[in-house]
Structure formats: C-alpha cells, structure tokens
Amino acid sequence: MDTRSFKTASLLVIVSLPLISKTFAVDTFDPATGILSVPRVVVGDWRLTWGAQEYTEIKLTVDEVVSVGQTTLLDETDLTIRPDTFDTSLNQLLMPQVIVGSDVYTDVVITIGELISFTGTITEVGSPAYSQARSLQPFYYSYSDDVPQNLRELWEIGIEAAAKYFGRYGPLELWMQGAGEEGLTSHIAKFCDRRKVIGMNVFEPDMPYMTLERCMLIFKSYFQTVQQKNANFQFGAGVQGDALRGYHLMTSAIPGYFGKEYVHQDRAFIGPFHEYYHVMQRAHISNLDLDGRMALKGPTWFVEGVAGALADYAVMDMQSNGTLPLLDGRAYDFFDHQAQHLDLARHQWQSLDDPKLGLTSEEIGPTFYSNSFAAWLLLSRTKVNILETTFYPNLMKKGWEQTFVDTFGMSSEDFYLLFADYMTKEPEEQLAIMPGWDALSRSEKDYYLSRF
Numbered sequence: 080m081d082t083r084s085f086k087t088a089s090l091l092v093i094v095s096l097p098l099i100s101k102t103f104a105v106d107t108f109d110p111a112t113g114i115l116s117v118p119r120v121v122v123g124d125w126r127l128t129w130g131a132q133e134y135t136e137i138k139l140t141v142d143e144v145v146s147v148g149q150t151t152l153l154d155e156t157d158l159t160i161r162p163d164t165f166d167t168s169l170n171q172l173l174m175p176q177v178i179v180g181s182d183v184y185t186d187v188v189i190t191i192g193e194l195i196s197f198t199g200t201i202t203e204v205g206s207p208a209y210s211q212a213r214s215l216q217p218f219y220y221s222y223s224d225d226v227p228q229n230l231r232e233l234w235e236i237g238i239e240a241a242a243k244y245f246g247r248y249g250p251l252e253l254w255m256q257g258a259g260e261e262g263l264t265s266h267i268a269k270f271c272d273r274r275k276v277i278g279m280n281v282f283e284p285d286m287p288y289m290t291l292e293r294c295m296l297i298f299k300s301y302f303q304t305v306q307q308k309n310a311n312f313q314f315g316a317g318v319q320g321d322a323l324r325g326y327h328l329m330t331s332a333i334p335g336y337f338g339k340e341y342v343h344q345d346r347a348f349i350g351p352f353h354e355y356y357h358v359m360q361r362a363h364i365s366n367l368d369l370d371g372r373m374a375l376k377g378p379t380w381f382v383e384g385v386a387g388a389l390a391d392y393a394v395m396d397m398q399s400n401g402t403l404p405l406l407d408g409r410a411y412d413f414f415d416h417q418a419q420h421l422d423l424a425r426h427q428w429q430s431l432d433d434p435k436l437g438l439t440s441e442e443i444g445p446t447f448y449s450n451s452f453a454a455w456l457l458l459s460r461t462k463v464n465i466l467e468t469t470f471y472p473n474l475m476k477k478g479w480e481q482t483f484v485d486t487f488g489m490s491s492e493d494f495y496l497l498f499a500d501y502m503t504k505e506p507e508e509q510l511a512i513m514p515g516w517d518a519l520s521r522s523e524k525d526y527y528l529s530r531f
C-alpha cells in the first residue's frame with residue numbers, strides 16, 4: 080500500500096469508527112497482530128543538544144518490555160498528545176500512554192523489534208530538550224568543591240522527585256557554586272569544557288559554539304550574579320535554560336535552601352521543585368526565536384504563578400504519600416504556607432489603586448504574591464495536573480491564548496476580571512478553591528484562618 084492509499088484507508092476508518100478519533104494521537108497495541116502503532120515520536124540521542132527529529136505514523140513490533148507504569152481504563156483516562164521518545168543511544172522507546180483493548184498503560188518503555196511501516200513525515204525539531212518528549216537519561220550535576228555533601232544530596236533528591244512528578248525533561252544540568260571566589264573559576268572552566276562535549280549549537284553542531292574565553296566571560300558574570308544573590312540571603316536558584324544551546328541549565332549557590340541559614344527548613348524542597356517546573360515549561364517550547372519563545376511562555380504572572388502553586392502542591396503531595404522525605408522531621412504545611420502568602424497577596428492587592436497581575440518580570444513586583452492564587456483560581460476550574468498533561472503539550476500548536484481558552488474555558492481578559500473579583504472575597508472563600516481544603520476539619524480551617 081502506498082502512502083496515499085494508506086492515508087485514504089485510515090481516513091475511512093476514522094469516519095466509520097468515532098472511537099478511533101479519540102485514540103488517534105496515542106499509541107495503540109494490537110495483541111492479536113503484535114503490532115504497535117505510533118502516531119508521533121521524537122527520535123534523538125538525549126545525551127546531546129541537537130539532532131532530534133519527529134516521525135509520524137509508524138508501525139512496529141515490540142522486542143522487550145523494559146518497564147510499565149500505571150494501568151487505567153480507557154473510558155476513564157484523559158489521553159495525552161505528547162509524542163513518544165525514541166532514544167537512539169539506549170535503543171529504547173518511551174510511550175507516555177499506550178492503548179491495549181480497553182486499558183491504557185502509562186509510561187511504557189520497550190525495545191523495538193521490527194519496523195513494519197512508516198507512512199508519515201519527518202520534521203527537524205532541534206534539541207531533544209525542547210521537543211516536548213521526555214528523557215530516559217540521567218541528569219548532570221556539578222558542584223564546586225566547597226558545596227557540602229548533604230546539600231548536594233538534598234538538591235538531587237529534590238530535582239529527581241520533581242522530575243518524577245512533572246515528567247523528566249533533558250538534557251538538564253545543575254551547576255551549584257560555593258560561597259567563595261576560589262572554586263568559581265575552575266568550576267566555570269569545567270562548565271565551558273563540557274559545552275564542547277555535549278554539543279555546541281542546536282542547528283549547526285559543526286560550528287564552534289563560542290571560544291573558551293568568551294564562554295568563561297559570559298558565564299562568570301552569570302554564575303557570580305547567582306552567587307552574589309545568595310550571599311545577600313536572597314535565596315534562590317535560576318533556570319537560565321540556555322535554549323539556543325539546547326539543554327536545560329539550572330544554577331544555584333550556597334548559602335541557600337537546605338542550609339542552616341534558610342529559616343523555612345520544612346519547605347526547602349520547594350526550591351528545586353519550583354525551578355524544575357520552569358524546566359518542564361521550557362521543554363515544551365521548541366521555537367528558537369527569542370520573541371517567539373517569550374510569546375509562547377505567556378505572561379509572567381502565569382509562568383511564575385503556576386510554578387509557585389504546583390511546586391508547593393507537589394512537595395505536599397509527595398511528602399504525604401511517602402515519595403519525598405521530610406526535612407527537619409517536619410512535613411511541609413501546605414495550607415499554612417498558602418494562608419501566609421494569601422495574607423501578603425491581600426495586603427499587596429488592597430494597597431494599590433488599580434491592582435493588576437504582572438504581565439512582564441518588571442511588572443510582577445507589586446502583586447507578586449497574587450500570582451499563585453491566580454494559578455489556583457484557574458486550576459480550580461479544571462484538574463490540578465492539567466498543565467503538565469494538556470496545556471503545555473498543546474502550547475506550540477495553538478499558542479498561549481488559545482491554549483488558555485481551551486484549557487480554562489475563558490479568555491485571559493475575562494480571567495483578569497474574575498480574579499479581581501476573587502481578590503475582594505473573604506479569606507475562607509479564597510482558600511476554598513485550593514485542592515484539599517474541603518477535606519480539612521473545622522478546627523483545622525479555623526487554625527489556618529487565624530493566620531490572617
């Protein structure tokens with residue numbers, strides 16, 4: 080069968096069986112024939128920063144099943160449009176979902192048997208890091224010599240846990256500085272050396288990425304800024320992304336989260352979770368044009384609000400189901416933290432003549448604490464994991480505003496009116512939009528409300 084008649088044939092099948100259109104974007108396995116149908120797969124070497132291609136419409140057989148996640152019923156499962164991953168260096172195929180009869184298997188990893196047919200298209204997508212497809216590779220961690228061992232371990236536990244929760248995207252590198260000047264230069268030299276090893280330029284891998292001198296110069300000031308901030312107790316970490324060079328760059332410095340200088344020990348995991356959330360967001364934007372990337376990311380209140388809200392939620396969720404350790408022997412108190420932030424958000428909002436959510440990073444200061452409540456108000460209209468499962472996978476195809484409308488059922492302009500109204504309500508009504516609030520006892524609710 081040639082390509083055209085295959086397409087005509089599949090079109091006829093879709094028209095006659097409406098069920099197929101629901102399942103069209105997801106892998107299906109037919110146990111009777113042993114054939115796996117893959118609608119969309121990103122093929123590449125996930126250790127590298129360039130050279131990924133997207134293939135559509137492939138049929139193949141399975142050699143070995145390496146691992147399987149959850150199984151759910153097809154009728155009860157939201158199907159994803161996320162592409163599969165084929166990592167050529169591992170020779171493994173990762174399927175976010177595969178339909179087998181009336182079941183859906185999640186996160187299935189296999190090795191491929193035989194290629195039966197390829198009737199689709201091939202598209203260059205640049206780096207695996209920004210292809211929407213997940214990674215099966217380990218992350219890369221580097222610390223300057225004076226970063227203590229226990230801190231390294233906690234950061235890695237945090238990032239690995241966040242990747243389990245939000246999906247694993249890579250190549251990802253964490254570069255953490257000590258507090259001193261001494262280790263900085265040798266650490267940046269190591270950083271610039273590594274750029275030569277894993278890849279230089281997304282689209283022109285043979286072009287020199289930059290001279291060692293230039294790399295040292297650019298990243299010295301960048302690493303120093305992070306170091307300086309932490310030295311001033313503005314604890315944080317940053318995701319610089321380095322999208323044009325095709326990987327996810329995360330940087331931080333000590334003192335910081337997990338150190339004795341950080342007063343909120345019980346919530347220190349929020350640091351790596353928040354930054355990792357930004358990695359997930361960026362992993363869904365393959366556009367290399369800077370303005371195009373900015374437009375796809377959406378307004379800053381949104382980027383920061385959802386990262387803030389979901390990092391908090393994920394840490395609470397994972398600690399309560401035992402998949403993330405407690406710090407200092409104490410569980411992170413999600414509602415206490417939200418109540419404190421809501422109190423700050425209310426004060427900020429009420430102190431302004433014409434309060435607005437910040438559209439740019441320059442604008443977010445005055446209503447900073449409102450961002451995550453805007454995110455909660457959006458998520459309360461749908462599912463708490465809708466961004467990772469549906470919103471971000473649709474972003475490149477539909478653009479930010481259309482994805483927003485389709486996900487939350489209203490335009491962003493209408494949402495700003497809804498949010499302004501929300502900010503006039505009493506704290507109890509405001510907290511009631513949070514997942515899990517309804518399940519609290521009266522005395523627990525009263526305790527959190529006493530925070531205002």
Ligand SMILES: [Zn+2]
Pocket residue numbers: 353357383386
């Ligand atoms: Zn952030």
